Amino acid sequence: MANVKFLSGEQIPLEMHKVRIVQKLTLPNLERRLEAITEAGNNTFLLKNKDVFLDMLTDSGVNAMSDRQQAAMLIADDSYAGSETFTRLENKVQEIFGMKLFLPTHQGRACENVISQTLVQPGSIVPMNYHFTTTKSHINLNGGQVVEAITDEGLQVTSTNPFKGNMDIDKLNSIIEKHGADKIAFVRMEAGTNLIGGQPFSLKNLAEVRNICDKNGLLLVLDASLLADNLYFIKTREQQCQDMSIREITLKLASLCDIIYFSARKLGCARGGGICTNNEEVFVKMRELIPLYEGFLTYGGMSVREMEAITVGLDETMDEDFINQGPTFIAFMVDELSKKGVPVVTPPGGLGCHINAMEFVDHIPQNEYPAGALAAALYIASGVRGMERGTMSEQRNPDGTEPLSNMELLRLAMPRRVFTLSQVKYAIDRIVWLHENRKLIEGLTWIEEPKILRFFFGRLKPVSNWQEKLAAKFRQDFGDSL
């Protein structure tokens, strides 16, 4: 995004790229959308892409590649062991993070598997600013328990706090005091904290966490999957960092961590993952698991073409014109919706625009999944596919009780360089319509409920015939418009 002033004084995000490859989209009509959401068991993960107009499910593996990334894919060195492509990726990771040891994996959760198997034991505690779904599952699978220490404001939907992803240092200290440092497997910080609305932590906060880790002899692990947005927010919101380049901030941040892992489906705009560290002892232990679960040490489950794309993608992530694209589009959507009275997470974060379903549909009880119901309703009203990030995304306790999520969010992800502003405006228009008709939306109930990560492939049905009523209102207001 260029820093360009418009005559009208409006804040209009301006793309610093041109589109040279396009993919045709279709917008199925209302009748087909009603059928499709039923076929998908009211779970947007189960919709077929041919039925989706704007896919705002995730930014994972669906960011647009650049011409440089595509070009690099053509020169990939396809060898099982010792590939030049791997060396280029390893060198890029070393250059960007200043860490000398690197392990490739096929995606982010694979890093979590390797790290958890290496460091988590039955009874271990893992303090973190906030959990991510796959992270928590891997820690639990290894007998450990996640304890969150997010600042209180992190869980307040609307706020002016620029760093809602910060760790509360007092909470971290009391977790360590309560359980004892020897029970703690590691401390985890998540950049661009996903489940609370893509909210960043500050460099200052990370330094404070490092300090506590040093005092207690603990390892600090950074989940850098959403680091790009977090870097942008550090640069634009943290006074002391405004004169630092993105590269300088990244190196400083990395120097505070013992292990950094990332999903290259997000960071790097391709598909893959990796773990880096300067800690040889932990590296050697983690390395043993790579050939077992991922592949040989010079590809780790990734295709060489993807590795070339990640190498260039990581480099582009250090470009200030590139990393502000997601956050400025998200800020536009959040601001426009706020102006129209739609409850959204503020300040705008990274990853996507997050709608507060707890308030949007405050008549739906949490055990009827307000955010899931809103995701189904938005699909019916627009063909836009979002993702439930609330109670459905939680897992039942061993005794079968259901933990209610702190937040009920409908996430509308903004994959980088993918959507145009008019597409974003269409999504805003239909969300505003849905908000005006919100009382028509009711809850969902399970038809099939998987035990682990149920939100991925569980199936639900509406608690009443509310979807037909919503569709009738749509026909009344929009006639034969799609």
Ligand code: F0G
């Ligand atoms: N950590 C964070 C913070 C993530 O957001 C994700 C994935 C992962 C780890 C796991 O990485 O998908 O490559 O295995 N988030 C995706 C999302 C799924 O849509 O938010 P992965």
